[in-house]
Amino acid sequence: xxxxxxxxxxxxxxxxxxxxxxxxxxxxxxxxxxxxxxxxxxxxxxxxxxxxxxxxxxxxxxxxxxxxxxxxxxxxxxxxxxxxxxxxxxxxxxxxxxxxxxxxxxxxxxxxxxxxxxxxxxxxxxxxxxxxxxxxxxxxxxxxxxxxxxxxx
Numbered sequence: 001x002x003x004x005x006x007x008x009x010x011x012x013x014x015x016x017x018x019x020x021x022x023x024x025x026x027x028x029x030x031x032x033x034x035x036x037x038x039x040x041x042x043x044x045x046x047x048x049x050x051x052x053x054x055x056x057x058x059x060x061x062x063x064x065x066x067x068x069x070x071x072x073x074x075x076x077x078x079x080x081x082x083x084x085x086x087x088x089x090x091x092x093x094x095x096x097x098x099x100x101x102x103x104x105x106x107x108x109x110x111x112x113x114x115x116x117x118x119x120x121x122x123x124x125x126x127x128x129x130x131x132x133x134x135x136x137x138x139x140x141x142x143x144x145x146x147x148x149x150x151x152x153x
Contacts, residue, residue, distance in 0.1 A: 020140045022094055025060060027087040027151065030080060033061075033068045036123040039078050040131045047079040056148040057089050062138060064095035069123040071100060071136040080152060089147035091138075095120070099139045105132045 019025060051057060057080070061073025070077055071093070080088055093100055095116055104114050110133040122129055 016141055016143050019091065019142055020099075022097065022099070023140070023142065024092045025145055026090055026092050027147075028063065028068055028090045028092070030077075030085055030088050033063060033070060033077055033088050033090070034123040035070050035074055035077065035128060036119050037070075037074050037129045037133055038131045039074050043075045044078050044082075047075045048082060051076075051079055051083065051149065054146075056146055057152070058144075058146050060089040060091050060145050060147065062100075062136065063088075063090045063092055064120070065092050067120065067123070068092075069095065069120055071095065071102075071119075072138075074131075083149065083153070085149070085152040087152045089145065089152065091142055091145075093138070101137050101139065103135050103137075105135045108133045 057076060059073075059076070061076050062071040063069060063073075064071060068090070073090075077088060100116075102114055102116055102119060104110060104112075109130055114129075114134050119129075119134055121127075
């Protein structure tokens with residue numbers, strides 16, 4: 001997924017061996033994960049191809065602790081749904097902490113700023129933002145975490 005157009009979360013040259021305190025890796029039941037943004041079909045097809053080629057998910061999605069709102073990884077989630085996965089590899093974070101910020105993507109058609117409360121409300125209501133509306137940035141480095149598809153179905 002690295003090098004994908006518009007990528008907000010980027011690994012460093014030498015990521016840590018384990019996640020920072022307050023961030024956990026979990027295999028979250030797919031039915032518990034909530035989107036807040038629509039996807040683009042072209043990107044979904046690309047992600048599906050990558051999963052099939054790699055036999056797994058190279059980068060877990062990022063979700064909020066508790067309500068499992070997707071902060072980064074809508075296309076990966078959609079691809080896993082198409083592959084009939086039962087679980088989603090996810091970094092689970094405290095969304096209200098300072099280590100996660102949200103802003104509008106440059107060029108977004110959505111008017112005005114986007115807040116964390118708005119993101120959660122859109123996810124709870126099922127009222128999705130257009131693609132590439134929200135840009136979440138994680139201000140800590142995460143270790144690599146490759147998850148085989150066989151562990152998700």
